[in-house]
Amino acid sequence: xxxxxxxxxxxxxxxxxxxxxxxxxxxxxxxxxxxxxxxxxxxxxxxxxxxxxxxxxxxxxxxxxxxxxxxxxxxxxxxxxxxxxxxxxxxxxxxxxxxxxxxxxxxxxxxxxxxx
Amino acid sequence: xxxxxxxxxxxxxxxxxxxxxxxxxxxxxxxxxxxxxxxxxxxxxxxxxxxxxxxxxxxxxxxxxxxxxxxxxxxxxxxxxxxxxxxxxxxxxxxxxxxxxxxxxxxxxxxxx
Numbered sequence: 001x002x003x004x005x006x007x008x009x010x011x012x013x014x015x016x017x018x019x020x021x022x023x024x025x026x027x028x029x030x031x032x033x034x035x036x037x038x039x040x041x042x043x044x045x046x047x048x049x050x051x052x053x054x055x056x057x058x059x060x061x062x063x064x065x066x067x068x069x070x071x072x073x074x075x076x077x078x079x080x081x082x083x084x085x086x087x088x089x090x091x092x093x094x095x096x097x098x099x100x101x102x103x104x105x106x107x108x109x110x111x112x113x114x115x116x
Numbered sequence: 117x118x119x120x121x122x123x124x125x126x127x128x129x130x131x132x133x134x135x136x137x138x139x140x141x142x143x144x145x146x147x148x149x150x151x152x153x154x155x156x157x158x159x160x161x162x163x164x165x166x167x168x169x170x171x172x173x174x175x176x177x178x179x180x181x182x183x184x185x186x187x188x189x190x191x192x193x194x195x196x197x198x199x200x201x202x203x204x205x206x207x208x209x210x211x212x213x214x215x216x217x218x219x220x221x222x223x224x225x226x227x228x229x
Contacts, residue, residue: 035218044208044220044221044222044223045157045159045165045208045210045220045223046220047215047216047217047218047219047220050215050216050218059215059216059217060216061216061217062217095164095165101170101171102153102155102167102170102171102210102212103155103167103210103212103218104167104170104176105167106164106165106166107164108164109164
């Protein structure tokens, strides 16, 4: 059974930083692309970033480009999202998502709140 | 960016009755490899999204066969043949043909009448 467990969400002040983690199990993590999506309170789903299986291909949404960094450690089956220069509009539940043909399994999410 | 437009945005349905959600794309979702990467997700209240349908019409494992997807090019539909109480939630279409970015429809909230 595929499991994706996110952690690292917290309350942070504007301009602050956070690092999210996602531990994967139930599949061969090193073989698959991975994504981060987010969902602001009461809003829809938004793609944030993705990374290919060996980390050589990375893309970001324009809204986070230059501020967020996605990475992975295949030996630890873990996906990361380093978030810097956080803004109020980054407040959301962040989901780690695996990619089997297309984005597929979602974790339970971790809440990031940016507020003073 | 590809814009996906869902309708209706609110869908009250009587238990046991059918339901249908439309998703229209601002451009063709046919990939250069011939596949069409239009997918449907269900998000029940308080839960994470769950993929129901991938590449237009392929149902994910464990998804009841009352859910079906159809369409081509720019017009797609998710149908529920007989709505059950557990189907309450928000349904999103998402395209993964033209990325980045991956884009979603606005979501359709299904409720029981």
